[in-house]
Amino acid sequence: MSLWTNISTAAARLFGPPNQDDGNGRAANVDEAKLVAALVALGAKMAKADGQVRREDILAFRQVFRTDPQTEATIGRFFDLARQTTLGFERYARIVAKAFRAQPGILEDVMDGLFHIALADGIVTQDEAEFLETVSRVFGFSEREFKRIKSGHLGQDADDPYLILGVDPDISDSNLKRAYRRQAAANHPDRLMARGLPKEMVGLATHKMAIINRAYAQILDERKSRKPRLA
Template sequence: MSIWQSIFSGAAQIFGPPATVCQEGRAGPIDQTGLVVALVALGAKMAKADGQVRIEDIHAFQQVFQPQPSSETQVAKFFDLARQTTLGFERYAKIVAKYFRAKPAALEDVMDGLFHIALADGIVTEEEHAYLERVGEIFGFSDREYDRIRSSNLGVSPKNPYLILGVDEDISDKDLKRAYRRMAAANHPDRLIARGAPRELMGLANHKMAVINRAYADIMALRAGKPLKGRGLPRAS
């Protein structure tokens, strides 16, 4: 059973309003129901970040956060409640960050899911960018890590391909290859699915791998003195 399936199957109870669930700073570990509330709220408030929730946003949310049948009704009710406003999203982001504090890859998966929702209508607005940046900050991603995540999701080919691999330009060829292999292994579609990401996001996983492979190829071309030609990448579908 995947991470998300395990989480949602353990939350087949009514959540209650956002103001009364998952209090920030609560003592003890966060249970799965609390995590579900936080994840659903983050996704719902992401959909609301540009001021309106479209049907495309709802479909994107359903693709990312797939509840088990036993909790579908509760998730839908809480989503409708949480999407009314973006207020309180930071509190929920802190809950998710605390739950996955030892699993940065899972936090990146959540960020990928939020980007997927933000891109549902084909554009990421300034308000959505601000929302994503703040969530990334709460999750503990450095500016460079967040730039890497943003670039891999928006499908842009950055002027500095070293950013995608999270390495400095003076890294040796040997260490560069190690960093590339490490990044490729962590973001391989099979690894993403093993962490519990929905199979509907396989296209995003394949896209991220293409971005990583292209970045490594670009660096090697630059080091060989070869020009880069038309390196723009399409946005993930």
């Protein structure tokens, strides 16, 4: 079951009728409920990071954190409560980080969702950038990894294709090819669809893939131009 399906399922348990079980006579898992609450709160506080929660932010949140229609109103009330302030967002980030510490790909999916919310109004402010960088650090991503993730959304550092691929300039051609294939596989829209990401997130993946492909092509062109020509 994907992260995003888990969010929907667990949210139904957390915000649904009292004493709702999982269909097998078991009560909703407390840790799972805590994780859902943390994800919803983190998304709400991301929407608040620039000081004002706009309609675009709310729509972006709903696109990323989809829930059962029966629980949407209650999720909305929880969102409204969490979006009042950004205080406490690091604590929620730590809950998510702990749940997926062995699955960095899922943590990057969450980062993609937060970037989607931050970009709802077309720009990422300094406060939003600091929020995202802090969450990334809590998730265990290095500074370089965060720059790579950010470049996939903002197109920044596009003049450094090595950064986009997360490699050093002196990497061998064979290792460069392997690094490119890893990045392409991890961000391919089909792979993300298999993980159950909403279609809006798949659109972001297509954008990221274009940046990754462009970076790899740029490096290959540069290296080809540097090779000595035969007399």
